[in-house]
Amino acid sequence: MSEKILKEIKVRVWKQKNSTAKGKFETYTVHNISTDTSFLEMLDILNMQLVEEGKEPIVFDHDCREGICGTCSLFINGRAHGPDDDITTCQLHMRKFKDGETITVEPFRVGAFPVIKDLMVDRTAFEKILQAGGFVSVNTGGIPDGNAIPISYDDAEAAMDAASCIGCGACVATCKNSSAMLFVSAKVSHLARLPQGKIEASRRAKAMVAKMDELGFGNCSNTGACEVECPKGISIANIATLNREYLMAKIKD
Amino acid sequence: MSNFVSSSIGKKFFMSITGFFLMMFLLVHLSINLLLIFDDSGELFNMGAHFMGTNPLIRIVEPILAIGFILHMAYAVYLTWQNMKARPVDYKQVNQKEASTWASRNMFVLGLLITSFLVLHIMNFYWKLKIEKSVGLVMVSGAEMHDAYTLVAGLFKSSLAYDLVYIFGAIVLGIHLTHGFWSAFQTMGWSGNLWRKRIEFVGNVFAIIIAIGFSIIPLYFIIRF
Numbered sequence: 196m197s198e199k200i201l202k203e204i205k206v207r208v209w210k211q212k213n214s215t216a217k218g219k220f221e222t223y224t225v226h227n228i229s230t231d232t233s234f235l236e237m238l239d240i241l242n243m244q245l246v247e248e249g250k251e252p253i254v255f256d257h258d259c260r261e262g263i264c265g266t267c268s269l270f271i272n273g274r275a276h277g278p279d280d281d282i283t284t285c286q287l288h289m290r291k292f293k294d295g296e297t298i299t300v301e302p303f304r305v306g307a308f309p310v311i312k313d314l315m316v317d318r319t320a321f322e323k324i325l326q327a328g329g330f331v332s333v334n335t336g337g338i339p340d341g342n343a344i345p346i347s348y349d350d351a352e353a354a355m356d357a358a359s360c361i362g363c364g365a366c367v368a369t370c371k372n373s374s375a376m377l378f379v380s381a382k383v384s385h386l387a388r389l390p391q392g393k394i395e396a397s398r399r400a401k402a403m404v405a406k407m408d409e410l411g412f413g414n415c416s417n418t419g420a421c422e423v424e425c426p427k428g429i430s431i432a433n434i435a436t437l438n439r440e441y442l443m444a445k446i447k448d
Numbered sequence: 449m450s451n452f453v454s455s456s457i458g459k460k461f462f463m464s465i466t467g468f469f470l471m472m473f474l475l476v477h478l479s480i481n482l483l484l485i486f487d488d489s490g491e492l493f494n495m496g497a498h499f500m501g502t503n504p505l506i507r508i509v510e511p512i513l514a515i516g517f518i519l520h521m522a523y524a525v526y527l528t529w530q531n532m533k534a535r536p537v538d539y540k541q542v543n544q545k546e547a548s549t550w551a552s553r554n555m556f557v558l559g560l561l562i563t564s565f566l567v568l569h570i571m572n573f574y575w576k577l578k579i580e581k582s583v584g585l586v587m588v589s590g591a592e593m594h595d596a597y598t599l600v601a602g603l604f605k606s607s608l609a610y611d612l613v614y615i616f617g618a619i620v621l622g623i624h625l626t627h628g629f630w631s632a633f634q635t636m637g638w639s640g641n642l643w644r645k646r647i648e649f650v651g652n653v654f655a656i657i658i659a660i661g662f663s664i665i666p667l668y669f670i671i672r673f
Contacts, residue, residue, distance in 0.1 A: 209540075220540070273543030299541045306536050371544065371553055372531035374456075404457055413534035414456040414527045416555060417631040420547035431634070432641045439637025441457045 199230045201289060205297040206241060208253050214309045214317075222297070230290035234277060235260060235267065237289055254313040260285040262426060265361030268368070269314055270301040275365035275424045283363060283426040303368035307375070307410045318364050320410045324379060325362075327406035331386060332394045350388045357385035359427040366421035366429075372413030377421040379403050380437035381429050387440050397444035404441055457635075459523055464635035466520040467628055471654070473513055474621075478661045485668040490597025491588050497596035498588070501577075521563060528556045551627040558624040565617035572603060572610075604669035611666035622659025629654050 204225050211218030225241050232240070235257050242252035258266035267284040271277035277287040292298060302310050307320040346354075358381075366377035383400050386392025392399070415434060422431045452458040480500060483493040500506050544553060551558065576582050577594055586595040603610055629651030633639050639647060 270539060273539065273541040274546070301539055301541070304535055304537050304539050306534050369544075369547060371548075373534035374531070376456075404455060405451070408454075408456050411534055412456075413531040414460060416527075416531070416552065417627070417634045418548035418552035420544060423547035430641055432639065432644065435634050435637045435639040435644075437637075438457055438460075438635055441455075442461065442637060445452050445458075 199290075201228045201230060201292065201294045202226060203295055204228055204237070204289075204292065205295075206238075207297055207299045208314065209301045210253070210313055211302070211310050213312060218310070218313075220299075228289050230288065232289045233260070233285060234269075234271070234287040234289065235285050254311075254315045256315050257285060262286045263361060265363035268303050268316060268318075268364060270303060270368060272299055275303070275369040276363075276426055280423075281426055281428050283361075283365075286426075303364055305364070305367050305373045305412075307373070307412050308364060308367065316364075318362070320412070321362050321364065321375075321378060323410060324375065324403050324406045325382065327402045328382060328386075328399050329395060329402060331392050333391060344390055346389060354385050354388040357381045357388070357429065357433050360385075360425075360429050361427060363426060365424050365426060367412065369420050369424040370413065370415075371418060371420065372416055374415040374421075375407050375410075375412040376415035376434050376437065377425065377429055377431065379407050380431075380433035383440055384433040384436035387436065396440060397447060400437065400440040400444050404437075459527055460635045462519055463523050463527065464632040466516045466523075467632040469513075469516045470520060471625070471629065471632075473516075474658055478658065481665055482661065484597070484600060484665050488672075490595070490601065493597045493600070494586060494588050494593055494595060498591070498593040501594070517566075521559070524556060524559050549627065551623050552631075555624065555627055555631075558620055561620045562617070562624060565613070565620070568613065569617070573599060601669060604666050605673045608670065611670050614666045615663045618659050618662035621662070622655045625655035625658055626652055 205222055206225060207220050207222045209218050210221045223241055223245070225237065225244065228237055228240065235255070238253060238255060245252045256266050256268050258264045260267075262283045262285060265283070267276075269276065269284045271284065271287070276282060276284045278291050279287050300314060302314045303316050305316070308316040308318050311317050360378060360381035362378060364378070367373055367375050370377075383396075383403060386399065387396045417431070417434070419431055422429060453462075480493075480496045483496045486492060573596075576599060577596060583594045583596065583599050585592050586598075587593075604614075630639075630644070630648045633647045634644075
């Protein structure tokens with residue numbers, strides 16, 4: 196893909212002082228952006244410009260910038276992680292935008308993810324759900340022989356697919372109900388499929404769902420939008436697994 | 449079963465199970481109604497309606513059906529209210545078209561339309577048959593019964609507006625089912641990557657059968673009379 200230069204881009208960014216302040220959009224203009232620039236690099240360039248002009252830079256989350264940490268967020272032109280499939284915002288490039296375009300950037304808007312400042316949101320709620328999930332029983336001693344634990348190929352693959360969740364929160368951000376079911380289901384079905392996680396499977400499903408409800412996430416209505424926007428392509432088949440695990444756990448009670 | 453009823457999956461479980469029940473009711477309802485268009489004398493439909501009105505099993509199921517409707521609606525209101533509360537500040541720009549179907553995002557609105565249709569539908573027929581008891585009697589094969597055929601056929605023959613409302617109701621119900629059928633299975637956990645495609649296919653077929661099946665009846669009376 197040959198590099199092109201976008202002569203002018205307008206960025207309409209949500210500015211909000213803190214979690215309680217009322218925010219509003221500010222529109223900035225950036226010039227001469229290469230199509231090979233990543234979206235976050237474009238924001239870096241814009242921030243440099245703002246600093247030089249003596250203005251306050253835009254606050255946004257980012258860390259690894261290679262799509263594995265789940266720190267970057269952003270709702271770009273009405274979609275979580277912007278207009279591309281199976282990527283995080285840091286993997287989004289400016290070639291997805293047209294010269295002269297106005298790009299709207301909003302924070303993830305979820306009651307359980309309060310805005311810290313501008314585009315940065317507090318996703319501690321996910322950590323709390325993970326904590327509620329509790330421990331996994333592991334035998335101490337030497338490293339067990341891989342072949343000694345029988346796991347079918349299909350289960351190993353399905354567990355790995357679920358485990359690829361990076362906890363970015365795009366599923367909740369894009370869900371019309373702000374439901375965290377895709378995240379919770381990825382965590383629950385990842386461990387429920389493996390012998391190491393079977394022992395606490397029932398307790399885990401009940402505790403994580405209870406915590407999810409308590410934190411004020413919405414109820415899943417199976418629209419399937421989450422799996423489309425998920426940068427890791429986590430399937431909502433996991434949600435069916437979670438429903439099954441939860442209902443079975445409740446029947447056992 | 450502590451706090452199962454108040455948990456999100458618990459509430460969805462009731463949506464799903466009442467949904468299944470209502471879908472089975474639709475099939476029974478449609479099969480009896482189709483008798484309307486196979487016998488213009490009305491005897492067949494009157495016998496069908498008489499059977500449904502007197503069969504002890506159906507008499508027992510009727511109040512359960514009413515409870516099913518009420519639970520389905522009550523949970524829909526409660527869940528939707530909770531879901532709206534979960535996002536206190538709305539997005540200013542949202543593009544959901546690429547990620548989900550229109551029906552899946554508008555189940556509540558479709559449900560409201562169906563509810564208002566249901567009220568009209570009960571006033572048109574059930575109310576007159578069971579509460580007002582203003583429907584005349586006929587003799588069919590030696591048994592005396594309500595002339596339900598004249599009531600239903602009379603409405604469809606006399607009013608094009610009602611015909612169109614009933615066709616609209618059937619289509620809205622069909623759209624509701626394109627998402628509802630599959631969603632009920634998913635909530636029960638009876639789905640996976642392979643079965644999802646199959647269930648969605650069967651769900652779409654079911655939705656089309658319901659929409660076309662119920663639309664055919666007023667259409668038949670528009671065209672024939």
